[in-house]
Amino acid sequence: MSKFLSYLKTKSFRNNLLAAIFTVIAILFIAFFSLRYYTKHGQGLNVPELKGLEFTQAVEKLEALGLRYEVDSVYIMDQPPGMVIDQDPNAGTFVKDNRTIYLTINTSQAPNVKLPDIEFKSLREVQSLLEGFGLKVGDTSYKADVSKDVVLEASFGGNTIKAGDVLPKGSRIDLILGDGRGNEDVEIPNLIGLTRDEARFSLKGSMLNIGQVAYVGTITDSASAVVVMQTPIISDTLTKIKMGTPVNIILSNQPNQPVVPND
The missing domain is CATH 3.30.10.20 (Trypsin Inhibitor V; Chain A)
Known part of the structure; x- marks a missing residue:
């Protein structure tokens, strides 16, 4: 133990200790500035606003800024086809060069869905059911039946449809409902x-x-x-x-x- 304590007081130990400290500092210094250079610290740009643009316009903007892109598509009936519906990251987000921007485009062709079983269900239940399948309630009319506001028939484009029939997503389904009054007579309107x-x-x-x-x-x-x-x-x-x-x-x-x- 005494020999070790004596060694700590020698000039050789002090020189080795200083050399080790300077080596560690040099390694940290090199690593820090290398990382800054590799990640281009402080260099980048803000993502432009792409929502609402035509797909080709959005691509031109991204390519001009040196950004990459990937595309997904959805179908929204009330939006024009080919328009950017969503983007990730959002506009104004600070990103590095060559970052991938994810675009969601409105497709021009509606996907097909199958009509769910809506017969003999209440109008309120059918509205919720159709909405879940991407369909909408169109015109409603009534016929004599003991059931009130219950779907008796469904049609699309003037043709009667049944559960399982394939329709374009977003279609409006016309319904014939029971009036709840059976064969009751009503006044003829003028x-x-x-x-x-x-x-x-x-x-x-x-x-x-x-x-x-x-x-x-x-x-x-x-x-x-x-x-x-x-x-x-x-x-x-x-x-x-x-x-x-x-x-x-x-x-x-x-x-x-x-x-x-x-x-």
């Missing part, structure tokens, strides 16, 4: 002079459905054309019909247009 949309609204309020729609005379504006004939029509012998009955209408841009009813 549709003469109403536009098509007004007639549809009036019939829906009376738990009736719009049937065939025809036009007569020269049609200059179908939106402003009014009903000049309806079938069935209110008469002394007929004032009520079964709930859910379709009512056919004929429209014209000339309110006084003569119409010969079919026999």
